[in-house]
Amino acid sequence: xxxxxxxxxxxxxxxxxxxxxxxxxxxxxxxxxxxxxxxxxxxxxxxxxxxxxxxxxxxxxxxxxxxxxxxxxxxxxxxxxxxxxxxxxxxxxxxxxxxxxxxxxxxxxxxxxxxxxxxxxxxxxxxxxxxxxxxxxxxxxxxxxxxxxxxxxxxxxxxxxxxxxxxxxxxxxxxxxxxxxxxxxxxxxxxxxxxxxxxxxxxxxxxxxxxxxxxxxxxxxxxxxxxxxxxxxxxxxxxxxxxxxxxxxxxxxxxxxxxxxxxxxxxxxxxxxxxxxxxxxxxxxxxxxxxxxxxxxxxxxxxxxxxxxxxxxxxxxxxxxxxxxxxxxxxxxxxxxxxxxxxxxxxxxxxxxxxxxxxxxxxxxxxxxxxxxxxxxxxxxxxxxxxxxxxxxxxxxxxxxxxxxxxxxxxxxxxxxxxxxxxxx
RNA sequence: GGAGAGUUGGCAGAGUGGUUGAAUGCGGCGGUCUUGAAAACCGUUAAGGAUGCAAGUCCUUCCGGGGUUCGAAUCCCUGACUCUCCGCCA
Numbered sequence: 001x002x003x004x005x006x007x008x009x010x011x012x013x014x015x016x017x018x019x020x021x022x023x024x025x026x027x028x029x030x031x032x033x034x035x036x037x038x039x040x041x042x043x044x045x046x047x048x049x050x051x052x053x054x055x056x057x058x059x060x061x062x063x064x065x066x067x068x069x070x071x072x073x074x075x076x077x078x079x080x081x082x083x084x085x086x087x088x089x090x091x092x093x094x095x096x097x098x099x100x101x102x103x104x105x106x107x108x109x110x111x112x113x114x115x116x117x118x119x120x121x122x123x124x125x126x127x128x129x130x131x132x133x134x135x136x137x138x139x140x141x142x143x144x145x146x147x148x149x150x151x152x153x154x155x156x157x158x159x160x161x162x163x164x165x166x167x168x169x170x171x172x173x174x175x176x177x178x179x180x181x182x183x184x185x186x187x188x189x190x191x192x193x194x195x196x197x198x199x200x201x202x203x204x205x206x207x208x209x210x211x212x213x214x215x216x217x218x219x220x221x222x223x224x225x226x227x228x229x230x231x232x233x234x235x236x237x238x239x240x241x242x243x244x245x246x247x248x249x250x251x252x253x254x255x256x257x258x259x260x261x262x263x264x265x266x267x268x269x270x271x272x273x274x275x276x277x278x279x280x281x282x283x284x285x286x287x288x289x290x291x292x293x294x295x296x297x298x299x300x301x302x303x304x305x306x307x308x309x310x311x312x313x314x315x316x317x318x319x320x321x322x323x324x325x326x327x328x329x330x331x332x333x334x335x336x337x338x339x340x341x342x343x344x345x346x347x348x349x350x351x352x353x354x355x356x357x358x359x360x361x362x363x364x365x366x367x368x369x370x371x372x373x374x375x376x377x378x379x380x381x382x383x384x385x386x387x388x389x390x391x392x393x394x395x396x397x398x399x400x401x402x403x404x405x406x407x408x409x410x411x412x413x414x415x416x417x418x419x420x421x422x423x424x425x
Numbered sequence: 426g427g428a429g430a431g432u433u434g435g436c437a438g439a440g441u442g443g444u445u446g447a448a449u450g451c452g453g454c455g456g457u458c459u460u461g462a463a464a465a466c467c468g469u470u471a472a473g474g475a476u477g478c479a480a481g482u483c484c485u486u487c488c489g490g491g492g493u494u495c496g497a498a499u500c501c502c503u504g505a506c507u508c509u510c511c512g513c514c515a
Contacts, residue, residue, distance in 0.1 A: 041475050045484045052484090055496040059443035068495080075495035246435080246472095371435095376454080378472080 001364040002103050004034055004096075017106030020113050020326035026099045033096040040089040047082050051075055101214055105361035107326040108298075108335040114325025121323045123337065126309065128316040133342075140407055141345030142396040143276035146172065148407055149424050154276060164266070164274070164281035166392075171424045175411065176284065178418030179391050179398075180259050183286040183311055187388055191307045193257035193288060198237035200260060201228040206240040209366030211332030211358075218267050230263040234287035235385040240366055242291060246378065247370040253292040253300060257388065260285065276396070278350070283392040290384040291368065294360065297382035298335075301357040304386040305337045308353045311389060315412045317397045318342040320349060334359045339389070341397040352393040355386030 007014050011027050018025045054075050061068040107113075112121050146152025151172025157165040168176050187193040207213040207229050212220065221230040231237055238256050247254070262285050266274075277283075288307060292300045305321065312319045324336045333356040340349035360380035363369070369378045402410045408425040416422050 038475065041484080045475065048485085049483055051495075056444065058495055062443080072495045079495065376470095 001100060001361060002106070003364065004030075004100065007031070007103075008034055014103070014106065017326075018104060020107055021104045021329060022115065022327050023104045023331075024102065026102070030096065030099050030103075033092055033099070037089065037092045037096060040085060040092060044082060044085040044089055047078055047085065051078050051082065054078075101208075104331045105211075105329075105334050105358060107329055108357070108359075111329065111335050112323065112325045113327075115327040116325075117328050119325035120328055120338070121325065123321040123323050125318075125320040126313065127318045131318050133344075135344055137405055139344045139400055140403060141276070142343075142399045144345075145399045145403060145407065145409065146276070149409065151175070151424060152276070162281070164279065166277065166280055166282070171419070171421065174419050174421075175398075175415065175424065176391055176395065178411075178415045179394065180284060180286060181418050182314075182415055183388060184257060184259055186311060186314065187257040187286070187288060187307060190310070191255070191257075191288075193255040196234075196238050196241070196256045196258040198231075198234060198241070198258055198260065200231055200237075200263075201226075202231055202237050202240065203228055206236055206243065206366075209240050209243050210236050210362050211330075211365060212236060215331050219265050221263050221265060231260060232264045233262050233285065233385075233387075234258045234260040235289060238287065238289040239291075239362060239368075239383055239385065242368045242381075243366040245368060247291070247368070247381065249293065249370055249373040252370060252381065253290055253296065256289045258287055258289075260287070262390075277392040278346075278396070280392055283390060285390040286388045288386045288388045291363075291381045292384065293370070294379065294382045297357050297359060297384060300382075300384055301335060301337070301355065304384055304388075305339070305355040308339055308355060308386050308388045312339070312341065312352075314414045315394075315398065317394070317401060319352070330354075330356065332356075332358050332361050334361065339387075341394060343396050343400055345400045346396075350393040350396060352397070353387035353389040356384060358383045358385075 002014065007027060007030060011031060015025055015027050018027070054071055058068045058071050058075070061071070112119065114120070140148065143152070143154065146154070149171070151169055153167040153169055154163075157163075157167040160167075184195060188195055201223060204213060204227060207220070212229075212232065216232075220232055222228070223230070237260075238258050241256070242254075261282055263282050266279055266281060288304055290300050290304060309319070309321070319339055319341045322338045322340065324333075324338060329336055336354060336356040338351050339353035339355070341352045342348075343350050359382050362383045363380035368381050368383070370381050371378055398412060399409055402412060404410060406425075408423055411419050411422050411424065
């Protein structure tokens with residue numbers, strides 16, 4: 001959520017940001033409603049001040065046994081006027097709110113302007129020693145490998161639930177679990193994060209707080225009876241841990257890491273991209289969330305991105321970092337790096353992580369503030385998150401990059417102590 | 426699922442219609458005292474909004490929403506959550 005005062009004072013800046021994000025510009029309507037709102041406030045507050053002092057007088061008169069019926073009649077009239085004005089005011093405020101919640105966060109000034117994913121900018125690439133993009137022999141893709149080695153079963157997943165709900169079997173399940181544990185341990189021990197196991201269903205307030213609602217309602221599973229959503233990412237419950245709280249400056253930065261299953265309807269995105277793990281409705285992800293002081297948030301963005309990269313370096317998976325252009329940024333993000341891992345079978349990069357700075361956009365929605373040590377003033381924290389990482393796409397890269405000419409898969413060295421075996425055959 | 430109790434400021438906890446934004450205690454901050462610290466004592470201590478260059482003035486807020494009233498933390502309705510007991514269950 002943007003600050004209405006900021007919009008009022010910088011309408012052109014806001015309009016530009018909205019345009020660069022390909023979102024709907026309602027700034028003129030917002031400013032008009034804001035003026036209306038403030039004019040109603042001025043009127044109604046004037047009357048309320050009048051009523052408050054008169055009510056006090058009436059109390060005095062009654063106490064001393066006098067007759068206050070004239071004042072009471074007058075105040076009844078004033079009360080009716082207040083009721084009318086209040087009604088108008090809340091009507092205007094509702095309209096204003098309904099526009100404001102659709103205004104996206106503005107891109108940071110360092111973000112390249114662009115329309116779509118084609119305009120994202122590659123920042124750097126990391127390739128393991130000896131890696132080459134050319135494959136002399138045919139590489140099996142992850143679905144073929146999964147079938148051959150009996151470690152993934154997409155067909156049975158479709159039977160018991162529907163397409164896009166993968167089943168991991170045997171060593172596949174063990175590898176998945178090893179990967180999750182490895183990533184959690186790494187972030188906890190080497191990067192100093194605190195582990196959280198949050199609920200997988202959350203209420204509307206939480207979904208609003210991180211910016212999934214109202215825009216992305218159609219992309220989420222909803223348990224209608226209880227009006228609860230399954231989480232599309234652990235970002236939602238973990239960031240909302242501190243909703244409506246005031247933190248102390250010396251508590252910051254707060255670094256959380258959590259593993260959860262994630263659920264996405266991916267409405268309207270069926271197609272060739274949906275093979276195997278490439279697009280699923282349920283997947284596993286280790287997510288990092290940071291609550292930080294505003295002045296540090298861009299350093300923290302670099303840091304959280306590095307934390308995700310460290311995992312890939314340890315696994316020796318080739319990856320590249322993209323800086324998303326304005327048009328490809330999510331609704332709530334001000335700046336975002338995507339990490340893509342290499343898939344030799346698809347012969348392309350697959351998004352495995354997304355690290356974003358939301359500045360105070362989510363903190364405003366979720367009302368997460370902190371008290372500054374210096375002057376005791378309150379301010380909104382900045383929130384960040386980054387996948388560290390999503391296992392589905394990562395599993396594609398591991399299976400494909402670590403396969404032997406015979407179609408077996410070597411377990412990455414750092415995972416071997418977690419799996420207890422070195423090869424899947 | 427059934428029955429009951431509760432939700433007040435950073436925390437604990439008073440307050441059942443009229444200077445109650447809210448007693449008191451703790452905590453926090455400032456000060457006195459002290460070589461320093463502790464103790465003791467004194468003072469101070471909410472957030473959001475409107476307006477204003479500012480000082481200030483005003484409005485709102487006692488879980489959320491609605492109502493009664495000239496006036497509500499206080500009365501009524503409703504929703505959420507918490508706790509206790511019973512039932513069911515991993």
